[in-house]
Amino acid sequence: MQCLRDEEALIPRPRGALPKVCAVALAAVTIGGIMFLSPEGLFGWVAMAILILTLGPLLHGICLLAEEMLLHSNTRYGGRGLLSHVLPACGLGGTTLLAAALACLLLYLAEHPLPHKGQCCKLLFLAPVLYALFKSLGVLSPSEVEVSDICEGRKMNVAHGLAWSFYLGYLRLVLPRLEDSIAAFRSSWSRESRRLFILIPLNANISHKLENEDSNIYFYDNLPNNEIDRAGVRGRVYKHSVYRVLDEHGKGHECVVEYATPLLTLYNMSQESSAGFGEPERRQQVLLFYRTLRDILEHSLECRNRYKLILLNDELGDDPHFLSKTILRHLRQQEKEEFCLTPPPQQEMAHPFACTPCTPPKVHPIHYSDPMSREPTLMLSLDSPQPLKGPVENSDHYQ
Incomplete structure (x- = not known):
């Protein structure tokens, strides 16, 4: 945490x-x-x-x-x-x-x-x-x-408009299709990596190739393209890139990573004198962009559990492997959170009172079924209704 x-x-x-x-x-x-x-x-x-x-x-x-x-x-x-x-x-x-x-x-x-x-x-x-x-x-x-x-x-900042544009024009379209794209790409992928990692650097300086930022990050492949009819363009292509991130032991971890592209607009605005947008204002707008996008995605049912926002503090980026370590830390944290939320099924005894000291209890595993994976069914009883039973005295009184 x-x-x-x-x-x-x-x-x-x-x-x-x-x-x-x-x-x-x-x-x-x-x-x-x-x-x-x-x-x-x-x-x-x-x-x-x-x-x-x-x-x-x-x-x-x-x-x-x-x-x-x-x-x-x-x-x-x-x-x-x-x-x-x-x-x-x-x-x-x-x-x-x-x-x-x-x-x-x-x-x-x-x-x-x-x-x-x-x-x-x-x-x-x-x-x-x-x-x-x-x-x-x-x-x-x-x-x-x-x-x-x-x-x-009143939601009048540049960051608010960019965050809503990023969500409505991109994330809400691609995130619901992300899991199917990953499954079509490689069905054996681990569950904790089936999310889109969105990098948001505070300095808004985005590199177009992640391997240029960190030598422990390698481009692996692209996911299958998603073609969506959008704004008069038939079959507009949306794609994601898969990167392999090496840990301290040299083991590779694949995940879908990309920068938040609206930050390029903020960075270019700070480079134009006519925009009246300096570095302090740019940093403040990046933080507001992150907060606004986080609030939007937390209330979006289409994007829930399909993304991970990673805020990169440029003041702590002297380490040449800062980016790979940050991505791996979020991967491990996500894995721990999902492990805590979905504990393994427990085993219980079928007849706890029927066993004796000489007879070991028989243990039967409980088979759990996901209630959301079944179609709802209507259960009808053919028995005729019975009257309610009156109170029965079953206690002993001693004179």
Whole structure:
């Protein structure tokens, strides 16, 4: 299980609700302090603060709405309704408007008016205008964490699109046919190697020949081609390569191995200056690609138990045989997992109470049958129904 712990240490987790909890706690402490120090103007100050915070985004949304309506209403929205599409796209949704309306109502219903009402009105107008100005100039632009959270939450990253394309356009087509291809290639193959090993290096630098990466890996042969009609192409060919991996004793282990081809796109994007895609962004996208592809495949019934994702950490790749050792470790781990999941059948005695010390018990092996390998049958009884038996007293009572 060492490789699984190493992968979990590298893969970023989805962002949770800790910032919301901290914000709620901070607001509760602040409001509690104000209530303790000066409870007479609490509702008025809370309403004023909510108005300042909501009017700023509303004014900035109006600035965005001006350009969208004048220049992009037809090209970006296709002439669709103002209320249903353009207003929510500019941030003028119902949530912000509702918060501003509730703040106005709270300010109106406040029992104690705010002191220095004239100064509060000036602040109420000045703060939202300055917010809209700073927001438009980029001073109050969202941070990298916020942008990353939005992109990951709405599945807008490059890695999400590549992972779904790799699954829908390739893995979902070939993995259900993989076992039949291996059986047609060599029926005596061991069960633990009848999976597709997908290599995902963190640096996204993929070699087109695995033997160039590790001298203990040799190309063995290709599996029979799978021809699938796809996107107007009759008999499009999908193929897999079989490699022989040598262990420390020189024994060969055959398995179907290949790199995740979408990583070539990520690597080429990082080499193009116009893509604006540097090495740190590429590494982050590779990790998101691995996490997204793993989640997709775990919920896919067609691909279950037909693949193995191997994340390769390039920082630990100084060993010239790092790739072969990693593949062999996953092979052995998979073999141990399947051995634990399918233990050998046990033997039981046919008549455990009929044997005597002089007579050794007769042991009969139990023959197990796979319930999923039989067709369901309906069993009918020809006996007439019998009434239920009443309670029978069978205990002895001694006076």
